Amino acid sequence: MxxxxxxxxxxxxxxxxxxxxxxxxxxxxxxxxxxxxxxxxxxxxxxxxxxxxLVCSERKLFDQLQQASEESGLIYTLDGLAPEGGEPRLWVVRELYTNLTLRSGWLGGQDQATFETFLEPIAALDLNVASMISDKQRGLLPGNQNYFSQYRSRLLPGSLP
The missing domain is CATH 1.10.10 (Arc Repressor Mutant, subunit A)
Structure with a gap:
């Protein structure tokens, strides 16, 4: 911002x-x-x-996140930013209503285990998640479902089937 x-x-x-x-x-x-x-x-x-x-310093605003979780459920957005040359991507998880960054980090793979490890600390917050918006990366949906199975994942327009 x-x-x-x-x-x-x-x-x-x-x-x-x-x-x-x-x-x-x-x-x-x-x-x-x-x-x-x-x-x-x-x-x-x-x-x-x-x-x-990178260190998600916005975590100090947990009370705001928890309030949004209780009121309407959270909407997470998950996206990878790829530098040129095929290097690992910087993945960022943000909450749509509060605009808070929950987690970010460089991920070298896009398999289920990588996404599960990345999403585990967010799931441990035990907040009410209404939806997660992302593009359809290999391994993301299965990794998502292990932690956030209570909702249907939404894919961004133009994502591959």
């Missing part, structure tokens, strides 16, 4: 820093050919957007 750059740019910065071990100047050089961005903004986005996203 209140950011000029999308998750694709933020994910790219994080990937280049953490996995590529690039300096902020190297990340800036790489990005500046694709997006208009300053070196200081690259540093800012890494520290103020990427790191909080």
């Amino acid at each position: 209140y950011c000029t750059y999308g998750y694709d740019v933020i994910a790219s910065i994080g990937w280049q820093r953490q996995v590529g071990l690039r300096t902020f100047n190297e990340v800036h050089e790489n990005l500046s050919s694709k997006v208009q961005i300053s070196a200081s903004h690259v540093r800012h986005l890494y520290n103020e957007r990427y790191l909080p996203l």
